[in-house]
Amino acid sequence: MGSLSNRTWIHAWLFLSPAMILLIAFTHYPAAVTLFHSFFSTPRGKRPAKFVGLENYETMLADSTFWTVLGNNLWYALGTIPLSIGIAIAMALWVDSKLKGRAFVRMAYFTPTVLPLIAVANIWMFFYTPGFGLIDQIRIPLGFSQQNWLGDPDAALNAVIVVAIWKEAGFFMIFYLAALQTIPTSLREAAAIEGAGRWYFFRRVTFPLLMPTTLFVSVNAVINSFRLVDHIFVMTEGGPDNASSLLLFYIYETSFRFWDTAYASTLTVALLILLFAVAIGQFLLLDKRVHYR
Amino acid sequence: MHFTKKLGIGAVAAAMSLSMAQAAQAVDLQFFFPVAVGGKAADTIEELTKEYAAAHPDVKIDAVYAGSYQNTVTKALTAVRGGQAPQLSVILSVDMFTLIEEDAIVAFDDVIKSDEEKAWLKAFYPAFMENSQTGGKTYGIPFQRSTPVMYWNKDAFKKAGLDPNTPPATWAELVEFGKKLTVKDASGNVTQWGVRIPSSGFPYWLFQGLSTQNDVVLANGDGNKTNFSDPKVIEALQYLVDLSAKHKIMAPGIIEWGSTPKAFFEGESAIMWTSTGNLTNVRNNAPFDFGVAMLPANKRRGAPTGGGNFYIFKDSTDEQKAASLDFIKWITAPKQAAKWSIATGYVAPRADAWETPEMKAYVADFPPALVARDQLEFAVAELSTYQNQRITTIFNDGLEAAITGKASPEEAMNDAQQKADKILKDYR
Numbered sequence: 001m002g003s004l005s006n007r008t009w010i011h012a013w014l015f016l017s018p019a020m021i022l023l024i025a026f027t028h029y030p031a032a033v034t035l036f037h038s039f040f041s042t043p044r045g046k047r048p049a050k051f052v053g054l055e056n057y058e059t060m061l062a063d064s065t066f067w068t069v070l071g072n073n074l075w076y077a078l079g080t081i082p083l084s085i086g087i088a089i090a091m092a093l094w095v096d097s098k099l100k101g102r103a104f105v106r107m108a109y110f111t112p113t114v115l116p117l118i119a120v121a122n123i124w125m126f127f128y129t130p131g132f133g134l135i136d137q138i139r140i141p142l143g144f145s146q147q148n149w150l151g152d153p154d155a156a157l158n159a160v161i162v163v164a165i166w167k168e169a170g171f172f173m174i175f176y177l178a179a180l181q182t183i184p185t186s187l188r189e190a191a192a193i194e195g196a197g198r199w200y201f202f203r204r205v206t207f208p209l210l211m212p213t214t215l216f217v218s219v220n221a222v223i224n225s226f227r228l229v230d231h232i233f234v235m236t237e238g239g240p241d242n243a244s245s246l247l248l249f250y251i252y253e254t255s256f257r258f259w260d261t262a263y264a265s266t267l268t269v270a271l272l273i274l275l276f277a278v279a280i281g282q283f284l285l286l287d288k289r290v291h292y293r
Numbered sequence: 294m295h296f297t298k299k300l301g302i303g304a305v306a307a308a309m310s311l312s313m314a315q316a317a318q319a320v321d322l323q324f325f326f327p328v329a330v331g332g333k334a335a336d337t338i339e340e341l342t343k344e345y346a347a348a349h350p351d352v353k354i355d356a357v358y359a360g361s362y363q364n365t366v367t368k369a370l371t372a373v374r375g376g377q378a379p380q381l382s383v384i385l386s387v388d389m390f391t392l393i394e395e396d397a398i399v400a401f402d403d404v405i406k407s408d409e410e411k412a413w414l415k416a417f418y419p420a421f422m423e424n425s426q427t428g429g430k431t432y433g434i435p436f437q438r439s440t441p442v443m444y445w446n447k448d449a450f451k452k453a454g455l456d457p458n459t460p461p462a463t464w465a466e467l468v469e470f471g472k473k474l475t476v477k478d479a480s481g482n483v484t485q486w487g488v489r490i491p492s493s494g495f496p497y498w499l500f501q502g503l504s505t506q507n508d509v510v511l512a513n514g515d516g517n518k519t520n521f522s523d524p525k526v527i528e529a530l531q532y533l534v535d536l537s538a539k540h541k542i543m544a545p546g547i548i549e550w551g552s553t554p555k556a557f558f559e560g561e562s563a564i565m566w567t568s569t570g571n572l573t574n575v576r577n578n579a580p581f582d583f584g585v586a587m588l589p590a591n592k593r594r595g596a597p598t599g600g601g602n603f604y605i606f607k608d609s610t611d612e613q614k615a616a617s618l619d620f621i622k623w624i625t626a627p628k629q630a631a632k633w634s635i636a637t638g639y640v641a642p643r644a645d646a647w648e649t650p651e652m653k654a655y656v657a658d659f660p661p662a663l664v665a666r667d668q669l670e671f672a673v674a675e676l677s678t679y680q681n682q683r684i685t686t687i688f689n690d691g692l693e694a695a696i697t698g699k700a701s702p703e704e705a706m707n708d709a710q711q712k713a714d715k716i717l718k719d720y721r
Contacts, residue, residue, distance in 0.1 A: 132556075153693075153697045237493075240697050
């Protein structure tokens with residue numbers, strides 16, 4: 001008995017170990033080290049690191065750039081997540097129905113996803129350029145004046161959000177398209193017999209059945225809204241005056257431009273806490289409502 | 294197999310391993326270089342490196358293109374921290390204090406030995422050396438250096454009724470000419486701006502032209518004190534803001550660096566300020582007759598220097614340091630410096646490079662190439678402090694806040710000074 005259960009234990013650990021080793025080496029250990037470093041000053045060639053307790057956290061709470069960037073990131077998440085999901089559902093419904101050239105439309109919607117974000121950002125730079133960019137080429141003949149989208153602190157972040165939505169919606173569409181195709185046609189036929197309208201059918205049947213996909217997509221969207229900053233590098237470098245800077249971009253800047261690795265660790269801890277809270281919230285609140293009963 | 298044949302093969306193998314052992318004793322150098330402007334810069338550096346290696350078979354140089362200036366310093370410092378430092382690199386002159394603080398580089402004074410080499414240090418333009426020396430020691434050798442200059446469209450000047458051969462020489466003239474050069478269509482939209490001073494990414498650089506002209510320097514020579522809230526700095530910033538807000542001769546908001554030459558070529562703007570590193574680009578692409586001038590004066594003439602220096606890294610053997618020094622001496626020698634300057638538009642860093650026959654022929658054919666060099670007489674050190682990237686970012690944020698109208702120049706500069714003081718107080 002005892003030896004058998006021992007063997008079961010050994011097997012269990014053996015099965016667990018590959019994933020566990022990877023998780024510990026690349027996720028838990030770096031997170032713990034980051035937390036540890038956030039209590040020290042940044043070592044430089046001529047000054048070793050010294051323990052500073054909560055000083056980095058005090059600096060962070062008093063850092064106006066941190067709060068600007070945090071606010072930007074929340075606005076960015078609010079701007080990108082619902083819109084890109086909404087557009088993805090609309091596009092998926094559109095390309096799921098019987099229309100001519102369906103394959104072409106699907107491909108067109110998916111293309112932005114395949115492009116590297118840096119390339120996407122470069123394309124949009126040409127759209128946004130004041131004077132001779134695509135948008136101004138259209139606006140100026142209509143009697144509007146030049147608009148410097150990326151150079152105006154009120155417009156820069158929104159201009160960046162548009163690019164992110166353009167990029168993300170096509171990606172999410174694929175998941176919704178797959179989900180739509182698993183919905184049995186008998187439901188639609190039954191609804192047709194009952195005389196349900198299209199909107200009623202979507203609201204009461206299709207959308208609830210898409211909820212597991214929506215949870216998956218929204219988790220991805222949240223992660224992406226904190227993870228994707230490549231286009232910031234190309235389009236605005238966080239400017240003007242940090243108007244379009246996001247938390248991860250600020251962490252990169254602090255760490256690899258300012259070489260203040262201790263403060264960057266502190267900011268990373270803040271990001272981890274934020275993501276942790278969001279993940280818990282998503283699972284506790286949404287998971288119950290996801291599965292259609 | 295025949296015995297003698299075997300012996301022969303053995304001898305060849307032995308000879309090969311011997312020669313390989315010798316090759317391993319040769320000096321290996323890793324050299325990081327950035328490219329900040331389009332065109333032939335990367336090709337020219339690789340060409341020069343190969344030429345040097347061909348003449349010095351005992352030295353192997355691995356020239357690594359490391360991206361932008363920003364990427365290069367990031368890459369070099371990451372390598373230093375990982376114990377894999379390059380032996381030499383071209384890095385922004387303003388990163389000197391950062392490299393010193395990271396204990397990454399050695400002073401040239403500690404590497405050079407002979408009197409001839411001491412004299413060599415003195416051959417470079419003093420304006421370039423301001424960003425290369427601190428505490429009485431020389432840490433960087435000027436190479437990829439520039440100053441900003443003013444380009445103007447002669448056709449646009451003619452159309453506006455201005456003398457096409459007279460660029461604005463003062464701040465007041467810039468406004469006066471700019472008003473004549475700003476053209477609006479029937480519905481009141483501007484089709485041609487008078488002047489374009491780009492401000493995206495690193496607005497501090499061209500702004501330093503204005504602050505220097507207003508007779509104030511932005512930071513001290515020890516790199517631990519800034520003068521952002523000096524009334525003369527605020528006044529210069531007010532002038533820059535007024536170009537758009539009050540005089541309406543420059544597009545409002547942040548103006549993109551990258552598209553500035555194109556805006557100039559397309560007649561979007563009659564005057565532009567940009568690096569002399571763009572000279573070859575403008576020469577090849579401007580569809581109209583253009584002129585190049587020094588930046589206009591206010592209380593005095595002035596411009597910052599810019600660009601990159603050679604640094605020798607600490608974590609190298611004595612042979613490697615000596616070989617690095619020899620390579621740097623060779624590549625900055627008149628003949629090579631002239632070749633580099635002609636290919637790119639960067640200012641050859643020493644006076645004797647301008648005396649070479651190649652350079653004389655080049656400037657005789659294309660006199661605008663002389664403007665940036667002549668401006669060196671009025672040039673000052675580019676803003677450079679300890680924690681330079683951070684201080685510069687703070688200053689840039691302040692400039693952007695004022696340019697976009699989010700804060701008054703006075704508020705923005707006082708705020709920037711306060712933030713800079715907080716960081717630099719540890720270095721005083």
